[in-house]
Amino acid sequence: MSKAWDQVTWQELEIGGVLTEPGSARAYRTGDWRSMHPVWDKTRCLKCGVCWTVCPEAGISEEPDGYFEMNDYCKGCGICAKECVTGCITMVPEEG
């Protein structure tokens, strides 16, 4: 929306509160407040995809070479590291 959402008038609301712009959740970067993030040891990664499957946030993306990397939505929950078949994922604290 061009206007800040807390400035919108009732007349400007879409009927039924429908959000007509699809995929707007993309703008909400849930990775912003993580305190740790996963790091893959590619020498031991099998590219099995379990980490991608179990991630609750769609916070892991598959790279073109078949390995996996966190994205802006990773919240640092550590489930991928816990479930990794080879144990090649380490949770590392964020800087700052």
Add this chain to the structure above:
Amino acid sequence: MGQRIGMEVSIAVSHAVQLARAEAIAAYPITPQTHIVEHLSSLVANGELEAEFVTVESEHSAMSACVGSAATGARTYTATSSQGLALMHEILFIASGMRLPIVMSVANRALSAPLNIWNDHGDIMAEKDIGWIQVFVENGQESFDHHIMAFKIAENHQVLLPTIINLDGFILTHVVEPLEMLSQETVDKFLPPLVPYHRLDHKKPVTMGAFALPELYAETKMAHQVALTNSYQPILEVWREWGELTGRHYHPVEHYRTEGAKVLLLIMGSLAEVAEVAVDEMQDAGQAVGLIKPRLWRPFPFQDLRQALAGAELVIVCDRAMSLGGAANPVMAEVRSALYPLAKKPPVLGYAVGLGGRDVQPQAFKDLVAHALSEIKQGPSEEYYMVGVRG
């Protein structure tokens, strides 16, 4: 123009829904709505109505399914009563907040406890605030007519609100009466296919039923309030069109023998017809008592009601429900509230009549008018009254 036919009113309602070409029906059976949905399910099974009939496991699911189906742009219908309506309660607000044009029959029935399957308005009066359009009908013909019109009203892009047609359980649903049945051709001309305003479509994705923070919620309620209030004109326009088509003209508030009447009875639903008989008898005996029959309950017809009542010397509101421990019976409360701002306003007394299907004869109305007149003379002895209670 149509065909005069004898039919059980429930079946007539099913036919209205069939003629309206409903596309999706999700319903759960509850006395006394059962004949409506049973017949519709037969029509769907026989291929006489091309619709999805979803047999859900509860009324909560029924309304949930209706919300889903209406969201995809299907013309959606359901019916319920009493406990079933109560069970749908949380979804009713959602259906209207999402501005989905669902049409629902409520075969009015008393609420438990104790368990009572007979007619009163307890079920719908517990749903005054759901933000739906609500209409009351008095007989079989009106039941048939208003269901067809309901789709046209609900689906109007100036309206986009779910709509309830209230018909008295058993008293209307289970009576065989004559009525004029319309042809498919006539109804098709009156009611074109549904054109959804918004719909769930993977080719053009939208989000429905989103979340609203405190900074937005009040604005959404204002938008809804304005839509519901402003649906008044589109409703009258549809009724006007129907009047031209069929010769049957409907109004937000109906009057019966009110000219020169200083005492006005007020009641909604099929008991209004019984009250008419009482009014005839009272007028024949020289009593100037008239009858006001509100038909449009939501949006509340302020002007029509004020015009109807302002000149009276006494208004006697007959509710078919109570608000236990409340300031007034439901209809009585709203009538008083509507009259309150007027400089000159009549006293309003309220009676709860025919609760739980108690038989109401014309004499009962004559008795309560006499009671009201005496109460007004001596000063009302109670906040509101209940009729016919033994003990």
Add this chain to the structure above:
Amino acid sequence: MIEIRFHGRGGQGAVTSVELLALAAIEEGKFAQGFPSFGPERRGAPVMAFCRVDDRHIRLRCKILQPDVVVVLDASLLGIQNPPADLKPHGIIVLNTHKSPGEIRQEYGYTHTLALVDANQIAREVLGVPIVNTAMTGALLKATGVVKMESLEAPLKERFGPLAGKNFNAVKAAYEATIIEER
């Protein structure tokens, strides 16, 4: 307006009777109303059904008190419920019984016009089952002429399908057999 009240037991077809009558009257261009005394009665429990016929829209939707006619499908109800208690003085009692008017008057003290027929026997003979509602409708027609016999044909066909013919015969047979004794 004529107000007719049927008395029967759940499952004997009292409700069907009033619906057929209403439909027949509507076929004739009249206004009519047929409805049961709504309730979750089990089979065998006493039930009432109501029928009003008029030449204009019927606005009464309450129970019929002070009927013009009571039709009693099951004589065992006479002792239990006293159906004619609120019958109008010039009203008619239509009763399913093998007894004579004299015997009935003796037993119950009725002073109203009586229309009697052994509907049980007719139903058994014509239908093979003792479901007396259509026979009693025939008796009602004989006593009151509230609708024409032919007007029942279409409603019977719609309601009973392949059994319509036999039921119509039951109506006719009872019509012939009904004895009427004025008050």
